[in-house]
Structure formats: structure tokens, C-alpha cells
Amino acid sequence: MLRSLPTILKLVSLQVPQILHEAGEPITQVYFPDKSMISIVTTMEDGSTAEVGIVSSEGLVGIPVILGNRITTTTSFVQISGAAMQMNADILRAEFNRGGAIQNLLLCYVQAIYSELSQAAACNRLHTLDERLARWLLTVADRVQSEDFLLTQEFISQMLGVRRSGVTVAASTLSQAGMISYKRGHISILNREDLEATSCECYRVIQNEFARLLGKMPNNRVKNFF
Numbered sequence: 630m631l632r633s634l635p636t637i638l639k640l641v642s643l644q645v646p647q648i649l650h651e652a653g654e655p656i657t658q659v660y661f662p663d664k665s666m667i668s669i670v671t672t673m674e675d676g677s678t679a680e681v682g683i684v685s686s687e688g689l690v691g692i693p694v695i696l697g698n699r700i701t702t703t704t705s706f707v708q709i710s711g712a713a714m715q716m717n718a719d720i721l722r723a724e725f726n727r728g729g730a731i732q733n734l735l736l737c738y739v740q741a742i743y744s745e746l747s748q749a750a751a752c753n754r755l756h757t758l759d760e761r762l763a764r765w766l767l768t769v770a771d772r773v774q775s776e777d778f779l780l781t782q783e784f785i786s787q788m789l790g791v792r793r794s795g796v797t798v799a800a801s802t803l804s805q806a807g808m809i810s811y812k813r814g815h816i817s818i819l820n821r822e823d824l825e826a827t828s829c830e831c832y833r834v835i836q837n838e839f840a841r842l843l844g845k846m847p848n849n850r851v852k853n854f855f
Contacts, residue, residue: 639715643667643707649690650705657699659691659721665711666773668788669703679790682746683708685772687843688738694718695725695735708780708788709773737842744838752831753790761789762799763828766809766818771836776818782811803827 643649643665650656652672660667667690669682681703684690690713693701699718725732752761765788770776782800786793803809808824810817818824825832 637716637720641713641715642710643713644710645707647707648704649707650701650703652702652704653700655699656691656694656701656718659689659694659716659718661689661714661716662686663712663714664709664773664775665707665713666709666769667705668708669705670788671703677790678787680788681749682742683768683772685709686774687772687839688742689735691718691721692739692742694722696739708784709769709778711773734843741839741842745835748831748835752829756829756831758789758791758795758799759802759827760829762796763803763808763824764832765789766803766816767821767824767828767832768835770818770821776821778816779814780816781814 638661641660643660643662649658649660649667662685664686666683666685668680669684669690670678670680672678684705690705693699725735752764756764762785765785769778769780782796783793785800786796789796800809800811803824804811806823806827808818808820808827810819
């Protein structure tokens, strides 16, 4: 366990749309978000983007650092503003290489993320936009520990990799059913039970896997080691 807490972890404020890591650039700092939320996105040659992961209180932004290389093909940026703990990438890598509880916990987190990415790939191929939007909104609510948050339809469409018009229709369907309220980028989950019922099974599969590997979410056990 690290003993000089003030020297290795720095409390920082993250603001939309701050970029934390650029694709193709070395990662020098890693982040443990606290109610802020970070989107991990892939960008195509034509500039279009698709979200491949989100990180909040449950995890770490900067996984490549512990996997042997600081370069990533994705971009990490702030999707919901809030606080985070920042750590030098060299320090995290050194602690990981010592083995023990920190290494085990971080590897469990990597396994959880792998499971999430695998399930999301199947979800994007097989499930309807209504189901996918419901899953995504539930996931966001869980990660930021709030059922009220600010996200525009344009932003959601980029994250889901679909047209904005499709998000408009799907959000309207959920709103008319009384599951959510959506006004000027402000989303509130009004009926979580119905929203979970509308979501595909992928939400439950991912949540169960995170709980199995890391405990009840969100609970950034990684930060508790430092």
C-alpha cells in the first residue's frame, strides 16, 4: 500500500468536454473519477465517433498503463463534470508491478470492462435502439449515482453511434411511457423499474459481472488502496 497519499493522489475538477487522453498520445496521468463520468470513444477517419466505454466511480481511466503500453487508440473525455483523483502513470505502473491486492483488483476491473465491451458489441448488433438507450441511461445513472443528469440528444447519438433523429424517437417513446423526463438536455429517470424492464438483458448481465468481480457498484475500491 502506498503511504504518502498527498504526494501521489491529487484531487482535480473535471469539466465537460475536457480531454484526458488523446488517441495515439502517451498517457502520463490516470484518473479515478468520483461522480464525474468519462467517455471512451473511437473516432473514424470521417470524424464520426462511437462510445466504447464509460468510467465513473467504479473504475480507472488509463487502463493501457497497467497493460504494458501507454498508447491507446481511443480518446477519453469528460461527459459529466465532477471531481476525480489524478495519479502519475509511472506510480500506478510501479504499484501494479509489485503484485498483491492492487494488481488483483485492477485485473478484476479489466476483466469487468472486457465483459462489458463484449456484451455491448452484441447489444449494438442485436437489440433495438429503445432497449439500448434504456440500458445506457441506467448505466449512466448507476455510474454517477444520480438519476438526474445533463446530456444532449446530439451527444447521446454520438455515444450510441446512431442518428440524432433515432435518439429523438427513442427518447420520446421512453418519455411518453413515463419512464424518463427529457427537457433541454436534462434527463431524469422517473420510473426505474419500467426502464429496467424496457432495457435488454445486457444491462443486468453487465451489472452482475461488475458486482461479481468488484462488489456492489458504484464503489471505487481501487482508490481505497492509495
